[in-house]
Amino acid sequence: MAIALMRYKRNKILSDPTSPELNYLKPVPGHTRTLTTKDVAEETEALGGMSAEDVDHVMKSFVRSLRKVLTRGDKVKINGLGTFYTTFSCEGAEEEKDCTVRNIKRVHIRFAVDNTLRLVNDSTATTRGAANNVEFYIKSDVSAAAGGNGNNGNDNGGGDDPIVDPGF
Secondary structure (H helix, E strand, O other): OOEEEEEEEEEOOOOOOOOOEEEEEEEOOOOOOOOOHHHHHHHHHHHOOOOHHHHHHHHHHHHHHHHHHHHOOOOEEEOOOEEEEEEEEEOOOOOHHHOOHHHEEEEEEEEEEOOOOOOEEOOOOOOOOOOOEEOEEEEOOHHHHHOOOOOOOEEOOOOOOOOOOOOO
16 A cells, blocks of 8 residues: 655745745645554454454553653663664753753653664665555645546656555
């Protein structure tokens, strides 16, 4: 399945209204879903030998354990996925005695993706159709679709392979 994108224009330098306007791509709003652990459990049940209830229970236990480990300041590396770790934002103080834990304003949970999971744009990949390749297509706007550009409303950027509309 491919990810729907749309073109939009914005200034090259956002804070400078006199900078040139360029075209950029972004995901089409409303075309992505947020899956819950229950949804992922049901999908895992269809792929594997565990029931959705078992998968859901394991995922909830994993989240509790992850939270516990991260609050201790440790990192969690999940093979094939990546590493979760914590960072924080701290205001500086001129005097050493004024530099306390009260200066910490925000705590963040960060994620560093594992190299085996890094995703690649399929249209620029050396090996098309590989497991970590992501297909994109540009969802045409109403005016382009009405013009009949001959590619069923999809623009594949002039590449040789047609990109199929997943029917969103």
